[in-house]
Amino acid sequence: MLTIKNLHAEVDGKQILKGINLEIKKGEMHAIMGPNGSGKSSLSSVLAGRENYTVTQGEVIFEGKNLLDMSPEDRAREGLFMAFQYPVEIPGVSNLHFLKTALNEIRAYHSLPAMESKEFLKLTKEKQQLVDFNANLMNRSLNEGFSGGEKKRNEVFQLAMLDPKLAILDETDSGLDIDALRIVAAGVNKLRSADKAFMVITHYQRLLEYIVPDFVHVLYNGQIVKTGTKELALELEEKGYDWLKEEVHQKESV
Amino acid sequence: MTSDKSFYEFISNGVPGPEQKVDADNAILPARKLAFGRFKELGLPTVKTEEWRYTNIQRYLKDAFTLAQEEQGTVTAEQLKSAGIPQLDSYRAVLVNGRLQADISTLPTGGKITVSKVSDAAGNPQLQAWFDKHPHLQSQPFAALNAALFADGLFIEAGVNASLDKPLHIIHVYTASANAFIQPRHLIVLHKSATLEVIESAVGINDNAIAFVNGVTEVVLEENAELWHYNIQSTVKNSRHIYHTSTTQKADSRYHHFNFTLPSAELTRNNLSVALTGSNTETNLHGLYLATGTQHVDNHTFVDHLVPNCNSNELYKGVLLDDANGVFTGKIHVHQDAQKTNAFQQNNNLLMSEKANINSQPQLEIYADDVKCSHGFTVGRFSEESLFYLRSRGIGEEAAKSLLVNAFAFDITDQVHIPALQDFLAEKIRQYVAGAINN
Numbered sequence: 001m002l003t004i005k006n007l008h009a010e011v012d013g014k015q016i017l018k019g020i021n022l023e024i025k026k027g028e029m030h031a032i033m034g035p036n037g038s039g040k041s042s043l044s045s046v047l048a049g050r051e052n053y054t055v056t057q058g059e060v061i062f063e064g065k066n067l068l069d070m071s072p073e074d075r076a077r078e079g080l081f082m083a084f085q086y087p088v089e090i091p092g093v094s095n096l097h098f099l100k101t102a103l104n105e106i107r108a109y110h111s112l113p114a115m116e117s118k119e120f121l122k123l124t125k126e127k128q129q130l131v132d133f134n135a136n137l138m139n140r141s142l143n144e145g146f147s148g149g150e151k152k153r154n155e156v157f158q159l160a161m162l163d164p165k166l167a168i169l170d171e172t173d174s175g176l177d178i179d180a181l182r183i184v185a186a187g188v189n190k191l192r193s194a195d196k197a198f199m200v201i202t203h204y205q206r207l208l209e210y211i212v213p214d215f216v217h218v219l220y221n222g223q224i225v226k227t228g229t230k231e232l233a234l235e236l237e238e239k240g241y242d243w244l245k246e247e248v249h250q251k252e253s254v
Numbered sequence: 255m256t257s258d259k260s261f262y263e264f265i266s267n268g269v270p271g272p273e274q275k276v277d278a279d280n281a282i283l284p285a286r287k288l289a290f291g292r293f294k295e296l297g298l299p300t301v302k303t304e305e306w307r308y309t310n311i312q313r314y315l316k317d318a319f320t321l322a323q324e325e326q327g328t329v330t331a332e333q334l335k336s337a338g339i340p341q342l343d344s345y346r347a348v349l350v351n352g353r354l355q356a357d358i359s360t361l362p363t364g365g366k367i368t369v370s371k372v373s374d375a376a377g378n379p380q381l382q383a384w385f386d387k388h389p390h391l392q393s394q395p396f397a398a399l400n401a402a403l404f405a406d407g408l409f410i411e412a413g414v415n416a417s418l419d420k421p422l423h424i425i426h427v428y429t430a431s432a433n434a435f436i437q438p439r440h441l442i443v444l445h446k447s448a449t450l451e452v453i454e455s456a457v458g459i460n461d462n463a464i465a466f467v468n469g470v471t472e473v474v475l476e477e478n479a480e481l482w483h484y485n486i487q488s489t490v491k492n493s494r495h496i497y498h499t500s501t502t503q504k505a506d507s508r509y510h511h512f513n514f515t516l517p518s519a520e521l522t523r524n525n526l527s528v529a530l531t532g533s534n535t536e537t538n539l540h541g542l543y544l545a546t547g548t549q550h551v552d553n554h555t556f557v558d559h560l561v562p563n564c565n566s567n568e569l570y571k572g573v574l575l576d577d578a579n580g581v582f583t584g585k586i587h588v589h590q591d592a593q594k595t596n597a598f599q600q601n602n603n604l605l606m607s608e609k610a611n612i613n614s615q616p617q618l619e620i621y622a623d624d625v626k627c628s629h630g631f632t633v634g635r636f637s638e639e640s641l642f643y644l645r646s647r648g649i650g651e652e653a654a655k656s657l658l659v660n661a662f663a664f665d666i667t668d669q670v671h672i673p674a675l676q677d678f679l680a681e682k683i684r685q686y687v688a689g690a691i692n693n
């Protein structure tokens with residue numbers, strides 16, 4: 001589904017991603033871990049098309065198409081979704097109106113007619129229950145005055161509504177208490193299917209107790225320095241990242 | 255008409271004076287003559303005139319004009335449609351260059367609310383009492399020029415307790431075969447406890463010649479009267495507008511004024527002023543300006559708190575693109591006697607290009623001590639992060655910008671209580687943003 005080859009990217013003239021290679025297949029759940037500042041959010045930003053990043057080398061193929069050539073909206077329309085680490089507050093744009101606009105723009109891209117209001121409301125209700133998103137928040141301005149947890153849940157609610165092929169969750173678990181975490185994880189698990197894939201960025205192993213990954217990658221200093229299975233996450237939880245950092249530096253100095 | 259004379263010379267000596275204007279029984283002639291004298295004395299403002307510092311009006315008066323109000327323009331159904339507001343259910347007064355066209359208008363009947371030509375109503379005691387009497391107009395040269403030589407306009411009078419089942423829509427059509435200086439003039443009087451909704455909109459139908467519109471509307475609200483007053487300015491590029499709206503509010507009256515300046519007249523200067531002469535009044539002034547290209551939009555507002563216990567609330571918002579230039583000056587004068595005044599003012603701007611510019615200044619003169627007054631001014635750029643958030647959900651750039659501009663304008667458009675007008679404005683915002691992206 002997604003193939004990342006030797007991806008290099010910089011922001012403000014500073015090299016952040018230094019040769020990422022990653023292959024994500026349908027049905028898979030990939031976890032990306034790594035210390036603060038290692039480039040996890042940068043990777044998701046580059047994939048989603050944030051404009052202040054410049055790709056200097058490498059390529060990304062998504063469902064057979066060159067992802068890096070597409071505008072952010074076309075990436076979304078092709079089935080890519082990124083849940084933001086820091087969702088934006090947009091006063092004056094209602095949550096529901098925003099979602100309806102998004103859904104219908106994606107449908108129009110696939111030559112589908114706009115969704116009828118009745119159908120839209122039905123879908124809204126269904127997904128809102130799936131991720132236990134407070135119905136009162138739906139008519140409010142987008143994320144305005146939402147608590148940290150409500151914002152994160154809204155990201156997952158949008159994910160459920162837009163039904164992408166590949167979802168990237170950037171630290172959706174941080175800022176959630178354990179109950180909220182369980183609900184969000186349960187929601188994500190319900191959305192898993194054989195033709196969808198997930199890339200879950202997290203700091204903590206605890207999320208991976210609920211969302212069991214097929215692969216765990218460690219991102220450090222702009223590169224994936226280790227790949228393993230869910231046991232790697234446990235090991236990281238226990239030992240921290242320092243041993244990995246040392247390994248990397250040893251390799252570099254050889 | 256010659257272009258080598260200054261505009262002032264042209265008006266003072268080059269056109270037929272007030273004596274040539276024929277109203278019913280010549281009843282307005284004395285007022286016209288007085289105003290003409292005032293105009294000559296005041297002269298035209300320059301950039302050294304404090305109130306015109308940011309608007310170099312001389313620049314817009316250089317062209318040669320005729321006083322085209324003498325032209326009897328005509329208008330087709332198609333042209334009229336373009337001036338309309340889709341789905342709006344209203345009474346309709348169509349004016350061509352300031353003159354009411356009864357045959358294509360639908361005026362209220364039944365007598366409690368009358369809509370007539372100023373020229374026909376010239377002898378009416380209300381008109382005699384109020385015409386050109388607003389204190390804030392006395393120092394305004396363009397208002398004086400209008401009073402002296404205006405073509406015609408509407409006199410709207412609502413009797414005690416009168417109201418209408420739907421809004422009255424005044425459609426101005428400006429048409430000129432050559433550069434024209436057009437001067438419409440209205441007076442709206444609402445007697446005790448009357449209520450009315452008035453929408454003014456304008457359309458220019460000749461792109462080849464410049465239409466310079468110098469309009470004045472005076473409003474009088476007697477005790478407990480309420481007026482919803484919408485002014486929609488969306489005409490052709492080749493037009494220039496100076497507009498004075500001057501309102502007098504008596505006790506317990508409520509005035510809700512909305513000013514929407516949309517593309518693409520090259521000059522818009524609005525002087526909106528309200529004199530509060532009775533207590534317990536409510537004044538809401540809402541403004542939204544969307545400017546592109548080299549448009550220059552200047553809003554001067556003035557709320558004059560003369561007596562105690564009045565509330566005024568003002569919110570003006572602007573979105574500026576390209577090389578557009580905005581000016582906002584909000585004056586609030588709280589006189590010594592005007593205790594317990596609440597006066598709020600806010601001006602927010604969104605600049606969507608590097609070259610767009612806004613000059614905003616509050617002018618608070620407060621001489622009473624027991625008052626609540628505040629003012630604020632912000633200027634912001636488009637939030638790239640918000641835009642990216644929307645686009646990352648599949649919303650195209652144009653739709654995303656349109657959502658954001660709509661969101662910015664929301665506190666204004668949300669106050670509009672006529673759904674068809676809300677829809678119309680949303681569509682105008684969409685077109686504005688689309689135009690911005692496609693050029």
Ligand SMILES: Nc1ncnc2c1ncn2[C@@H]1O[C@H](COP(=O)(O)OP(=O)(O)O)[C@@H](O)[C@H]1O
Nearest residue numbers: 011012014016035036037038039040041042043
């Ligand atoms: N706009 C920016 N300008 C300069 N440096 C940036 C910018 N955005 C991120 N960075 C830097 O890129 C590195 C990676 O950041 P980020 O991708 O947010 O890491 P993570 O999500 O793994 O914590 C950090 O060193 C951060 O300071």
Ligand SMILES: [Mg+2]
Nearest residue numbers: 040041085171
């Ligand atoms: Mg991050």
